[in-house]
Amino acid sequence: MTGDERRTAQKEAVRRALRQAPGFVSAGELHERLAAGGNAVGLATVYRQLNALAEDGRADTIPGPGGRLFRACEAPGVHHHHLVCEACGRAFELDAPDEAWIRDAATEHRFTVTRHVLEVFGRCADCPTY
Amino acid sequence: MTGDERRTAQKEAVRRALRQAPGFVSAGELHERLAAGGNAVGLATVYRQLNALAEDGRADTIPGPGGRLFRACEAPGVHHHHLVCEACGRAFELDAPDEAWIRDAATEHRFTVTRHVLEVFGRCADCPTY
DNA sequence: ATGCGTGCAAACGATTTGCAGAGAA
DNA sequence: TTCTCTGCAAATCGTTTGCACGCAT
Secondary structure (H helix, E strand, O other): OOOOOOOOHHHHHHHHHHHHOOOOEEHHHHHHHHHHOOOOOOHHHHHHHHHHHHHOOOEEEEEEOOEEEEEEOOOOOOOOEEEEEOOOOOEEEEOOOOHHHHHHHHHHOOOEEEEEEEEEEEEEOOOOOO | OOOOOOOOHHHHHHHHHHHHOOOOEEHHHHHHHHHHOOOOOOHHHHHHHHHHHHHOOOEEEEEEOOEEEEEEOOOOOOOOEEEEEOOOOOEEEEOOOOOHHHHHHHHHOOEEEEEEEEEEEEEOOOOOOO
16 A cells, blocks of 8 residues: 655646636536647546545535536535536535534434435526526 | 327336335436336336426436436425435435525525425435445 | 337447556655 | 556446337327
8 A cells, every 4th residue: 555646747737727717617628628728638637637636525526417517626625515507507615504404314313324415506697597 | 289198108107116216316226126116118218208207397307426316306395305225215304494595695696596406315224334 | 090109229428447658756 | 666647549337319110099
């Protein structure tokens, strides 16, 4: 077992691109952005990086139509949910004051909570009604 | 005029299976349940049915890891959530105490909320830890 | 008889993985 | 040098679609 983590140009590029991206982006989108910006990175590497970041809690992900969407996470390790615009796909973070009652309700049923899903969908102000 | 809607055994089977399923299920899962229950239905048909139901608003869907998840749409007004055991599939109803914060947060972002989804997964006391 | 619904299998898009070589330590 | 990371391409997974036949109407 080695706790080795190497510093590479691709990692930097992916993380920077993710941070600079507006809102949530798909892996493919990020890949295109990188290529367009002169920092070509293999698509597989983009996926590997994003998965690693997501797993470490350094990136947020929301499942969207046609694939997962990623976004740089400013507060690592903090679980939160999202408010997603059904039209433009943009998403905002939500504070979730509901964690407590979930645990309570679970305990009441002698449950051990492993995970939960909360997604709020709507229409943002900038989007045409249709 | 093509207002034609035919009544078939497969449609019935899919809808019944969806209604009997605990919480959200994937298309593949539903397909297996049907096969296991003696009502074998083609996977493509399952997808076609689920998509049709979702489009008509007769089923709810949430994007999940590894695919979309479907659930029979409950009658309007009886909106509630579930606590689902990942092992035995049993589900309990959860009262959603305060969903006002959702609307508040949405308003804060100038969002119009159209719908939201919450599912809690875990282990019930009767099921082995693994 | 008419034509929608089904099943099968091929097609499809998103993501993962095997493997050999490049590059950081 | 050692060993992780990368890139490519093939493999995989979930989902959709084309086509011919069956069955509800």
